[in-house]
Structures are given as structure tokens and as C-alpha cells.
Amino acid sequence: MENAVQSLDGGGVFCEPCALAIGIFDAVHKGHQHVLNAAKDFAAKNGAKAFVLTFYPHPSKVLGGEKAGGCPLIYPADVRAELLLDFGMDGVFFKDFTPEFASKTPEEFFGFLMEKFPNLKCVATGENFRFGVRASADVKVLKELAGGSGVETISVCGVLDGGNFVSSTRLRKALQDGDMQSFYEMSGRNYFCRGRVEGGRKLGRTIGFPTLNLKAFGECKPKFGVYASRLQNLDTKEIFCGVSNVGVNPTVGECAPVLETNTFDFPDFGEGANIKVELLKFLRGEKKFASINDLKAQIAVDKENANKFFRVCGC
Ligand SMILES: Cc1cc2nc3c(=O)[nH]c(=O)nc-3n(C[C@H](O)[C@H](O)[C@H](O)COP(=O)(O)O)c2cc1C
Ligand SMILES: Nc1ncnc2c1ncn2[C@@H]1O[C@H](COP(=O)(O)OP(=O)(O)O)[C@@H](O)[C@H]1O
CATH class of the missing domain: 3.40.50.620 (HUPs)
Incomplete structure (x- = not known):
């Protein structure tokens, strides 16, 4: 055909x-x-x-x-x-x-x-x-x-x-609860989002955590918060471990839901790249911080927690 x-x-x-x-x-x-x-x-x-x-x-x-x-x-x-x-x-x-x-x-x-x-x-x-x-x-x-x-x-x-x-209803609930292990067990694969990297407010790089952003979600969104994640460039097949936030960035003024990934190695591709991000483990909920400095300090802790996950489970 x-x-x-x-x-x-x-x-x-x-x-x-x-x-x-x-x-x-x-x-x-x-x-x-x-x-x-x-x-x-x-x-x-x-x-x-x-x-x-x-x-x-x-x-x-x-x-x-x-x-x-x-x-x-x-x-x-x-x-x-x-x-x-x-x-x-x-x-x-x-x-x-x-x-x-x-x-x-x-x-x-x-x-x-x-x-x-x-x-x-x-x-x-x-x-x-x-x-x-x-x-x-x-x-x-x-x-x-x-x-x-x-x-x-x-x-x-x-x-x-x-x-x-096993039902799509249970998968939706797992996703909305951040229960990525159950999602994996019932579907046989990690939850993922794929699409072209979209531009953000370019604020991430000024606070030391540049991110690759995706907005191509399905209608049912993962629980807003931070995840240990794996990012793949679908054109080159390169894989990067990282930490992702799913949410609306309440600390810097709300935006439409976005999946932002900060990889541990900084890849040399950006806007327009064709990527896939798998969410592996929920680490914490998204929060509104009192200052950008508080957010920065927390993201450093998030990266360390994601690293701990990868040290045990591999990328
Ligand atoms: C690991 C990680 C955790 C984050 N956690 C939060 C959070 O709890 N609250 C929040 O408002 N934004 C959070 N953010 C989003 C930042 O606000 C956002 O990345 C930053 O403003 C840069 O946005 P930009 O990509 O539009 O430049 C997080 C981002 C990352 C990478
Ligand atoms: N747990 C399951 N075991 C076997 N077959 C299933 C299961 N869940 C759904 N199906 C079948 O798979 C097909 C597609 O299901 P679908 O219409 O998407 O229903 P659901 O939303 O319940 O998953 C249907 O023929 C349905 O009967």
C-alpha cells in the first residue's frame, strides 16, 4: 500500500x-x-x-x-x-x-x-x-x-x-498521577512526547539551565512537575539523559503547558530539531518559587536527584 x-x-x-x-x-x-x-x-x-x-x-x-x-x-x-x-x-x-x-x-x-x-x-x-x-x-x-x-x-x-x-483509562490515571512505572508496565514503553523543538523565552540559559522545549502533547497531560528523562535526537539517534519540567512555569509568569528538558551534556542542536523525550521517573511537583534564585537552587537539586536515578537505573 x-x-x-x-x-x-x-x-x-x-x-x-x-x-x-x-x-x-x-x-x-x-x-x-x-x-x-x-x-x-x-x-x-x-x-x-x-x-x-x-x-x-x-x-x-x-x-x-x-x-x-x-x-x-x-x-x-x-x-x-x-x-x-x-x-x-x-x-x-x-x-x-x-x-x-x-x-x-x-x-x-x-x-x-x-x-x-x-x-x-x-x-x-x-x-x-x-x-x-x-x-x-x-x-x-x-x-x-x-x-x-x-x-x-x-x-x-x-x-x-x-x-x-489494562485500559487506556488506567494509563490516563497513571500519567496524571506521575506514576511512570505503572504507565510503563501497562503499555510496554515509557510515556513520551515527540516533535520539533520550539523556542521559549530564552530565560533558561540566563539562569544556567538551558532547555529544549516541546509543546506537542496529547490531550491528557502528565502530572505537572519534574522528571528524570531521556531525550533522543530523532535525526541523529543520539541519546541524552536529563531532567524535564512539565508545566506552566508559574515562577516566571504562566505560559501554555510545555515540556522543557535540560540535558546533562549540552547538545549542539536547538530550535527545529526533531526530538523525543521519555519521562522516566516523577521527582517532584511544579511549584511557584518566591524568586528566580530559589528556582535555580531547586533545579540544581532536581539535576542531582535525576543523576541519582540514572546512576541506579542507567540512561
Ligand atoms: C528541572 C527543571 C525544573 C523546573 N521547575 C520549575 C518549577 O518548579 N516552577 C517553575 O515555575 N518553573 C520551573 N521550571 C521552568 C523554568 O521556569 C523555565 O525553565 C525557565 O523559566 C526558562 O524558560 P524558557 O525555556 O522559556 O527560557 C523548571 C525547569 C527545569 C529545567
Ligand atoms: N485489557 C485488554 N485486553 C484485551 N483487549 C483489550 C483490552 N483493552 C482493550 N481491548 C480491546 O482492544 C481494542 C481497542 O480498545 P479501545 O477501543 O482502545 O478500548 P480501551 O479504551 O478500553 O482500551 C478493542 O477491540 C478492545 O476490546
């Missing part, structure tokens, strides 16, 4: 034999990976492609969840697509989740799949997957509808962590 990430809202029809994993897949956690593996295994055994059908925005934004504001997504849609492709999926298809789409009956939903993927061989979901108007249909209905068209269904059992199902 020429372009591995496509919209299902154009007129396109995708005729290759395929297994389709269906869901939101925010953060592509271990439960999601179980579903994706089922699609990949089926595809490998049956000479088919392993595709993903995912939705944007989160259905709760349209249907009114999380006190009507909808679920805040952990990663932007482009990062979600990248994670799915990195996992080995052959293609990712985004469908606009609109009120009209949400009101499709289960039969219409399945009809839509067959229209867009006329050579559909298999649908893979979790056993708790629901679809159709008011989430009225479950995997049993999916099996009946699919069977009528000779399409196989696989509904994988839930993946647990610490006795509870």
Missing part, C-alpha cells in the same frame, strides 16, 4: 485481503497489543494484510463521556498511527467518529466494513468490544454478522496488570 495511514472518509475502497483490528488504541497498551497480534497472526497464516480501523476523535467526545468533555487522548492521532505501524501493522485507517457514524445499526456498521474492505477475512477485537448505535452490539452479534459474509472473528480475552484489566 502506498500510504500506510489513510482516511476512510474519502471514496476509497481497499481491496486487499485483510484482517482488521478495530478500536481506539490510544497508547497501544498491552491489551491492544494482544488484539493487534491476533490480527497479525491471522494475516500471516492467511496471506492477508494486518490492518487497523481506528477512530478520531474519541467516541466519548461525540457521545458525551467524562462529564461531557470526552476522554482526553494520551497521544495525538499521528503518534497513535506511528505506534501501530511500529508494532508491525501493515496499514492504519482513520474513520471520523461523527454522530451519524455513531447512529449506525450493528448491521449498517458491518455493511460499512464490507463496503470499505470487500476482501475482509477477519475482524479482531477484545472480548469487551461493543459497536453500533448506543453500543448495542457485542462480539456475539459481530460473529453472527461476520459469519454471514464468511468473515472470521477473533475476540481476545482481556489482559490484566496487577489483577485488573
Whole structure:
């Protein structure tokens, strides 16, 4: 396929034999990976492609969840697509989740799949997957509808962590609590933010702690505060250990949320560089200091605490 990430809202029809994993897949956690593996295994055994059908925005934004504001997504849609492709999926298809789409009956939903993927061989979901108007249909209905068209269904059992199902909701909570270890355990990778370095107020260098700044967060932000972090230049692949602050800089006048990283070795790249920052361990909450000098003294302590973390855990 020429372009591995496509919209299902154009007129396109995708005729290759395929297994389709269906869901939101925010953060592509271990439960999601179980579903994706089922699609990949089926595809490998049956000479088919392993595709993903995912939705944007989160259905709760349209249907009114999380006190009507909808679920805040952990990663932007482009990062979600990248994670799915990195996992080995052959293609990712985004469908606009609109009120009209949400009101499709289960039969219409399945009809839509067959229209867009006329050579559909298999649908893979979790056993708790629901679809159709008011989430009225479950995997049993999916099996009946699919069977009528000779399409196989696989509904994988839930993946647990610490006795509870892994879910994007638990990942959001871990992120908002600064519990980076749980985030890692449930998703299989560190939380990260990636994008182009943006200019700041250039104040950091005047206080002895220059920072590389990223603003490309998902909707769900990590707990504001200081983290031991790892920064990678995605063009050169160089890796630097450092200390990051996520927040709004209350000491120097509030700004829009930003992830600022001070690396232990000063890299020779800056604004415009394509970087990825992983948040490894939460060290303390963001604070409003009485003076810039107090902030400076605290950042020196933060660097030492991050260093202690790296001495034990490595970079
Ligand atoms: C390790 C670290 C910890 C920080 N902690 C705080 C904090 O607790 N409160 C705060 O207002 N700003 C904090 N900052 C942000 C600084 O205010 C900010 O880096 C500085 O003002 C430079 O901003 P600039 O990049 O726009 O030049 C921290 C920055 C770093 C690197
Ligand atoms: N812990 C889990 N174990 C197995 N499958 C899961 C798990 N969590 C979600 N799934 C399945 O993965 C697919 C994508 O899930 P998604 O729509 O993103 O739901 P959630 O927000 O609950 O993670 C769905 O088919 C869903 O049933």
C-alpha cells in the first residue's frame, strides 16, 4: 500500500485481503497489543494484510463521556498511527467518529466494513468490544454478522496488570498521577512526547539551565512537575539523559503547558530539531518559587536527584 495511514472518509475502497483490528488504541497498551497480534497472526497464516480501523476523535467526545468533555487522548492521532505501524501493522485507517457514524445499526456498521474492505477475512477485537448505535452490539452479534459474509472473528480475552484489566483509562490515571512505572508496565514503553523543538523565552540559559522545549502533547497531560528523562535526537539517534519540567512555569509568569528538558551534556542542536523525550521517573511537583534564585537552587537539586536515578537505573 502506498500510504500506510489513510482516511476512510474519502471514496476509497481497499481491496486487499485483510484482517482488521478495530478500536481506539490510544497508547497501544498491552491489551491492544494482544488484539493487534491476533490480527497479525491471522494475516500471516492467511496471506492477508494486518490492518487497523481506528477512530478520531474519541467516541466519548461525540457521545458525551467524562462529564461531557470526552476522554482526553494520551497521544495525538499521528503518534497513535506511528505506534501501530511500529508494532508491525501493515496499514492504519482513520474513520471520523461523527454522530451519524455513531447512529449506525450493528448491521449498517458491518455493511460499512464490507463496503470499505470487500476482501475482509477477519475482524479482531477484545472480548469487551461493543459497536453500533448506543453500543448495542457485542462480539456475539459481530460473529453472527461476520459469519454471514464468511468473515472470521477473533475476540481476545482481556489482559490484566496487577489483577485488573489494562485500559487506556488506567494509563490516563497513571500519567496524571506521575506514576511512570505503572504507565510503563501497562503499555510496554515509557510515556513520551515527540516533535520539533520550539523556542521559549530564552530565560533558561540566563539562569544556567538551558532547555529544549516541546509543546506537542496529547490531550491528557502528565502530572505537572519534574522528571528524570531521556531525550533522543530523532535525526541523529543520539541519546541524552536529563531532567524535564512539565508545566506552566508559574515562577516566571504562566505560559501554555510545555515540556522543557535540560540535558546533562549540552547538545549542539536547538530550535527545529526533531526530538523525543521519555519521562522516566516523577521527582517532584511544579511549584511557584518566591524568586528566580530559589528556582535555580531547586533545579540544581532536581539535576542531582535525576543523576541519582540514572546512576541506579542507567540512561
Ligand atoms: C528541572 C527543571 C525544573 C523546573 N521547575 C520549575 C518549577 O518548579 N516552577 C517553575 O515555575 N518553573 C520551573 N521550571 C521552568 C523554568 O521556569 C523555565 O525553565 C525557565 O523559566 C526558562 O524558560 P524558557 O525555556 O522559556 O527560557 C523548571 C525547569 C527545569 C529545567
Ligand atoms: N485489557 C485488554 N485486553 C484485551 N483487549 C483489550 C483490552 N483493552 C482493550 N481491548 C480491546 O482492544 C481494542 C481497542 O480498545 P479501545 O477501543 O482502545 O478500548 P480501551 O479504551 O478500553 O482500551 C478493542 O477491540 C478492545 O476490546
